Amino acid sequence: MKILFYRYNSICEPSIIAALTGFSIDVQEIMEDKSGTIESAKCNIERVRSAIESYKPDAVFSINFFPMLSKICHIYGLIYIAQSVDCPVMELFDKSVQYETNRIFLFDNMCRLSENIGTP
Template identity: 45%
Template sequence: MIILFYRYNSICERDIIKAFKELGHQVTTIDTEIFRKDVTPKETLSLVHNELTLHSYDFVFSINFYPIISEVCNIHHIRYVSWIVDSPVLELFSKSISNSWNRIFLFDSALLSDFVKYNPDYIFYLPLACDVEDKQSYIQHATAYDMEKFTHKISFIGSLYSEKNPYIYLRDESDYMKGYLDSLMELQQKIYGTYLIDEMITPEIVEYFNRNMEKKYVFPKNHMLTIKPSSANIILEPILLF
């Protein structure tokens, strides 16, 4: 198969490209977003559209979901395969996830239960994976110092997303709001198996974040999947689809 791989430099991309090639597939990559983090959705649209117009592919692939790529693939009638490896991925709240040319794979079964109803035939569960041989080679070639420093009963590789936490970017912190949110987060940490935050984040709190944060995740009008006052609405980062 011939695969068009849209990249943004996810830690997962290299392993997946290697796996595709080991299975005998040809992979062409669009790498612009690796080197330019200010790529707009309009540019992404042009990059993917031009490639699909000039060349023939069996499907388009990306780590995480790009609504604009989904729309382009819907027009070209080519499958768009995306593997969700983060949570939350706010782009999943776009109506584009309902497109019939999508094949969306979610690593989190809870996310699957939230989103599968919006495209039940084409949203699936797929756990995370990695190139074990590659990671094992790092261990085999590690120095004695590194082995002692990094050997633990439990290890975590990844980001805690603390640098993306919108809470630290609030311009105005009222004592009431800070107390409410701090208490809510502390309570959530003590309860396993029940997600309280979605139910406790009211429209008023969403509006408070909107007023007091410069960076906002904005969907185009009528393009948001749900108006539920979800915590996803206040984990904000700039984006425009068109």
């Protein structure tokens, strides 16, 4: 299995990468440009798109939910795995959270995603 791991320097990332590689999962890392400019956002999208096309992962993984990743994965028909480590995560209110390609894991039982998106 091949995972594209979208990083932004969360303290959780190194241990999760170690666990994935410990299970013989091939992990390619891509680092988010956090400069906050429109150009950096466009660069992040292009880097993810390029990495998907060249690496051909089975899934994309990130700590916390990124609507941009969800949308790109939906376009490519890839599974997007997001593990929430923060609460609240305001990005969970984005409509892209409803894509069938998402697998979102929340650590806090007070974050009831289904109530927020209107599903049972």
